[in-house]
Amino acid sequence: MILKTLFSQLLTRPATNRFPAKYMPRSVLGFLGKVKEGKAQLVPPVPVPPRFRGKIAYSRDKCIGCQLCIRVCPAKVIEFLPEAKKIRMHVARCTFCAQCVDACPVDALSESPDFLLSDTDRSSAALTVE
Amino acid sequence: MADGQKVYEIPIGPIHPALKEPIRFTFQVEGERIRGVEVRPGFAHRGIEFMGLKRNLIQVLYLSERICGICSISHPIAITLAVERAAGIEVPPRAQYLRVIFSELERIHSHLLWAGVAAHELGFDTLLHLTWKVREEVLDVLEELSGNRIDYSIPIYGGVRRDIAPAQVPKVEAMVRHYRGLLEELLDAFLRDPSVAARTRGVGVLTPEEAEALCAVGPTARASGLSKDVRQDRPYLVYGELGVRAITPRDWGLEPRGDVYDKAVVRLLEIGQSLDLIEKCLDEMPEGEITSFPKIPALLAHLKKAEGEGLGWHEAPRGEVIHYIRLEAGVEEPVAWKVKAPTYSNLMSWVPMFRDQEVADIPIIAASIDPCMCCMDRVHVVRDGSGATLLMEELLKLSRAKTERVLRGLSPAGGGA
Ligand code: SF4
Ligand code: SF4
Numbered sequence: 142m143i144l145k146t147l148f149s150q151l152l153t154r155p156a157t158n159r160f161p162a163k164y165m166p167r168s169v170l171g172f173l174g175k176v177k178e179g180k181a182q183l184v185p186p187v188p189v190p191p192r193f194r195g196k197i198a199y200s201r202d203k204c205i206g207c208q209l210c211i212r213v214c215p216a217k218v219i220e221f222l223p224e225a226k227k228i229r230m231h232v233a234r235c236t237f238c239a240q241c242v243d244a245c246p247v248d249a250l251s252e253s254p255d256f257l258l259s260d261t262d263r264s265s266a267a268l269t270v271e
Numbered sequence: 272m273a274d275g276q277k278v279y280e281i282p283i284g285p286i287h288p289a290l291k292e293p294i295r296f297t298f299q300v301e302g303e304r305i306r307g308v309e310v311r312p313g314f315a316h317r318g319i320e321f322m323g324l325k326r327n328l329i330q331v332l333y334l335s336e337r338i339c340g341i342c343s344i345s346h347p348i349a350i351t352l353a354v355e356r357a358a359g360i361e362v363p364p365r366a367q368y369l370r371v372i373f374s375e376l377e378r379i380h381s382h383l384l385w386a387g388v389a390a391h392e393l394g395f396d397t398l399l400h401l402t403w404k405v406r407e408e409v410l411d412v413l414e415e416l417s418g419n420r421i422d423y424s425i426p427i428y429g430g431v432r433r434d435i436a437p438a439q440v441p442k443v444e445a446m447v448r449h450y451r452g453l454l455e456e457l458l459d460a461f462l463r464d465p466s467v468a469a470r471t472r473g474v475g476v477l478t479p480e481e482a483e484a485l486c487a488v489g490p491t492a493r494a495s496g497l498s499k500d501v502r503q504d505r506p507y508l509v510y511g512e513l514g515v516r517a518i519t520p521r522d523w524g525l526e527p528r529g530d531v532y533d534k535a536v537v538r539l540l541e542i543g544q545s546l547d548l549i550e551k552c553l554d555e556m557p558e559g560e561i562t563s564f565p566k567i568p569a570l571l572a573h574l575k576k577a578e579g580e581g582l583g584w585h586e587a588p589r590g591e592v593i594h595y596i597r598l599e600a601g602v603e604e605p606v607a608w609k610v611k612a613p614t615y616s617n618l619m620s621w622v623p624m625f626r627d628q629e630v631a632d633i634p635i636i637a638a639s640i641d642p643c644m645c646c647m648d649r650v651h652v653v654r655d656g657s658g659a660t661l662l663m664e665e666l667l668k669l670s671r672a673k674t675e676r677v678l679r680g681l682s683p684a685g686g687g688a
Contacts, residue, residue: 212571
């Protein structure tokens with residue numbers, strides 16, 4: 142039985158998704174640059190399900206500065222900005238539990254499908270939400 | 272160790288390529304045979320319970336999820352049950368069914384993970400790749416239902432955070448059907464395969480008496496024929512109504528021998544049991560609320576007022592997990608939190624299991640209890656930078672000395688605060 146599976150494997154596509162390219166480029170950053178210029182094609186990541194818990198999206202206008210999200214966040218992601226009465230999130234620390242989303246009384250926070258978050262700088266613009 | 276007897280000591284670990292997590296074994300070896308073993312845990316102690324005492328209960332919930340990446344629903348379930356008992360919180364029936372569905376999904380992925388690891392330790396890497404490939408399916412379902420592939424953040428005090436939408440039910444049912452078919456293939460590949468049997472039969476035996484005496488839990492105990500399963504012995508959530516029965520090798524038509532083969536039998540059959548439970552839950556699950564505290568501020572306020580202690584238990588994929596919690600009115604943090612992970616109970620089974628085995632069988636015997644060191648490590652004794660073990664008397668002496676020191680430091684006026 143296992144032999145059958147093994148042989149059928151020869152004819153089917155690999156189970157793994159070849160992200161970002163069929164063969165590992167020598168430099169990933171260089172490759173991504175080429176993708177931007179339209180010179181190379183990206184093998185897209187596996188699509189995420191509808192209610193995926195990705196990077197938290199923040200709608201600054203809705204926020205009333207109640208700090209409830211700060212109280213429940215287990216990872217101390219969220220910083221309060223007292224003058225503006227708004228928040229700033231340091232995504233590098235986030236555990237994607239979305240408890241802040243559940244806690245926010247005015248729905249200023251939501252789960253986005255964004256998950257490609259690796260960066261060399263933990264306080265880069267992409268990893269700071271405000 | 273006497274020199275004359277040609278017994279040598281082989282230290283393995285704390286860090287070793289054959290071990291997935293840090294622990295130290297010191298084997299006494301005579302030729303190829305293991306004559307004895309000393310197990311020294313404590314290298315992965317992270318002080319989680321201490322950290323928990325500095326956080327409010329909602330934060331502690333997510334901290335508990337990180338005790339183990341694989342049992343990432345078992346610990347939250349145990350701690351929510353403990354807190355719910357301490358604070359007198361009711362859980363709506365639908366939420367109880369949902370918790371069961373998530374824990375059984377977790378059991379499936381954990382047992383498949385183990386099967387892959389076991390195959391790898393035996394040198395059957397094809398089987399490793401096969402099991403880990405099919406494991407993706409249940410992880411996809413978990414991601415679909417919870418939004419996360421691992422660390423699902425689903426239970427909350429008073430219920431669960433996400434419902435299974437009607438549109439998602441067919442996906443879960445399709446997964447159950449798919450695994451039913453696959454399970455036959457896996458049983459074939461593992462249990463009816465002569466080479467797997469040759470490497471696992473009679474290896475790492477734990478007799479029922481030893482399992483009983485050492486308080487082994489989970490598949491480790493059941494493989495020795497003990498009918499021991501928290502879901503059956505002390506039903507919680509809706510497990511009582513679902514009628515769970517502990518699975519032993521007898522369900523495979525064999526007398527239990529307590530060896531590695533039997534441990535594979537139990538885990539693989541439990542995948543089938545979990546599939547049945549999920550199907551039954553989807554069938555019987557009533558409509559209704561999924562939490563008794565839809566608003567987080569109300570939950571926080573209730574928890575702050577709560578006073579009392581509670582114990583929560585759950586049959587994790589590796590065995591019984593227990594959380595104890597004590598709450599005091601007026602403080603948001605728990606005043607005491609104690610966690611017992613299943614590996615803690617199974618650790619000592621290694622000693623009889625290793626006896627008279629071959630050195631080449633060390634990896635598979637070590638893996639057969641499906642150990643998880645960092646879940647289990649609760650203490651690490653260090654003094655003056657050395658990790659030498661302290662005896663109970665010494666600890667007592669230290670403790671008394673500290674009491675004296677503290678008392679001396681207290682001024683008579685400030686003593687009552
Ligand atoms: S998702 Fe969780 S960890 Fe991330 S900011 Fe929200 S509460 Fe904090
Ligand atoms: S909980 Fe919502 S409204 Fe309150 S501070 Fe956080 S984001 Fe703003």
